[in-house]
Each structure stands twice: as C-alpha cells, then as structure tokens.
Amino acid sequence: MLFQNGKLKVRKLTEQDKYLLAKWLSNPSVLEFYEGRDNPFDVDKVNEVFYASEEDEVKCIVEFEDNEIGYIQFYQLDDEMKKEYGYFDETIYGTDQFIGEVEYWNKGLGTLLVTSMVEYLVEHKQADRVVMDPQTRNTRALKCYEKCGFKRIRILPKHELHEGEYRDCWLIEYKN
Template identity: 85%
Template sequence: MLFQNGNLKVRKLKEKDKYFLVKWLSDLTVLEFYEGRDNPFDLDKVNEVFYVSKDDTVKCIVEYEDNEIGYIQYYQLDDETKKEYGYLDDNIYGIDQFIGEVKYWNKGFGTLLVTSMVKYLIEHKQADRVVMDPQMKNTRALKCYKKCGFKKIRTLPKHELHEGEYQDCWLIEYKN
C-alpha cells in the first residue's frame, strides 16, 4: 500500500485491477471526462496502456472501505515538460486521476484522494509543486482541485485531444 487516509487507500496497480480499468474506461459517463467517449478501452488496450508501458509513472488503484473505486497516477516532470510549463529546477510531480465508480461522484472522494496524494508527494517525494492540466470545460474537477488548494497558473491552448477536438486546458499547481 502506498498510503491510507481513514478508509481511503491507494496502492500500486496489480494484474487483477485490469478488469476494473476495463469496466471504468468503457463507461461512457467516465469517458466523458477521462479519455473521451470515442476512446473506450478493452482488455488489450488496458494491458497496452497500463501494464506494458515502460515510463516512470507510478500507477495506482484507489480503494474506499476495501472497494476499488478509481485510479490515480503520479510522475516526476521531465525537463521537457517543465520547460513547456515554464518551470525551472523544482522537484515537480504531476498527477492524473479519476473516480471510476460513478456512485462515488460528488461525495467528496475526489477531494479526499487529491489532498491525500498531494500530502504523500510532499512528505515522501519532497515535491515542491504538484501540477495537473485539466480541461477548462471540466468544471466539476476544477472545483474539486480548487478546494484542494490548487491555483490556476495559465492556459494551455489546444492541449489535449478529447473526442476528436483539441481542448484548452488549465495548468494548475499546488505549491508547497
């Protein structure tokens, strides 16, 4: 287990978790905000994206009361990304996450998850900043991130391909 905050646990991805990822990433309600409804995942795609890739991203499952409810990943920003975002030599981590079980939406689990992960990265990875790049139109997520202490830094025009169109995103950060 990576960390626990009350009944919320975050642990590294296991082989058995691929079936949760397929379920969540083929749900059109989830895909509307993460990956896109035109980009559903099957078992082969989950294996390729989450289990075969050789990057340094730490991929994790989110549990609440021992039920798998979502996914979160973190990674240290490389020099190219830091330059793109306008950062110098800080120890900066990025995170991406989603609550895959829709019945857990709008109940504070996203806020609990993000604040817990930020605390973990600051305390265990000595992160100076934690950044994300949510789409501007994802108002529910942006509201959550604001509650977690993230600040909008700047726009990232046409930053992410989502449902056939490049979407504008915000660069947001939590500064330690």
C-alpha cells in the first residue's frame, strides 16, 4: 500500500486490476472526461496503455472501505514538461485520476483522494508544486480541485485531443 487516509487507501496497480480498468474505461460516464467516449478500453488496450508503457508514472488503484473505486497516477515533471508549463528548478509532480465506480461520485471522495495525494507528494516526494491540466469544461473536477487548494494558473489552448477535437485545458497548481 502506498498510503492510507482513514477509509481511503491507495495501492500500486497489480496485474489483476486490468479487469477493473477495462470495466471503468468502457463506461461512457467515466469516459466523458477521461480518454473520451469514442475511445473505450478493452483488456488488450488496458494492457497496452497501463502495463506495457515505459513511462515514469506510478499507477495506483484507489480503495474506499476496501472497495476498489478508482484510479490515480502521479509522475515527476521532466524538464521539457516544466518548460511547457513555465516552471524551472522546482520539484513538480503531476497527477491524473478518476473515480470509476459512479455510485461513489458526489460523496467527497475525489476531494479526499486529491488532498491525500497532494499530502503524500509534499511529505514523501518533497514536491514544491503539484499540477494538473483538466479540460476547461470539466467544472465538477475543477470545483473539487479548487476545494483541495489548487489555483487556476492559465489556459492551455487546444491542449488535449478528446472525442475528435482539441480541447482547452486549465493548468492548475497546488503550491506548497
């Protein structure tokens, strides 16, 4: 287990989790803001994207009351990404997350998850800042992140290809 905050646990992804990811990432409600409804995942695609990639993300499953409910990943920004976002020498981490079990939406668990992850990154990874780049139209997520102490920094125009269209995103940050 990576960390626990009360009934919330975050643990590293295991091989068995591919079935959960395929379930969540084939749900149109989840895909509306994460990957796109035109981009559903089956187990083969989950294997390719989450297990075969060489990227430096730490990929995790989120549990609440011992039920697997979602996914979160974090990664340290490399120099190229720092430059793109306008940062320099600091230690900066990014995160991406979703609650895959929709019956757990609107219960404060996203706020608990993001707050707990920020605390983990600041305390254990010495993060100076934590950044995310949600789509500007994802108002529910933005409200959650702002409750967690994130501030909107600037618009990233046409930053993410989503459902066949390049979408504007917000660069948001939590500054330690």
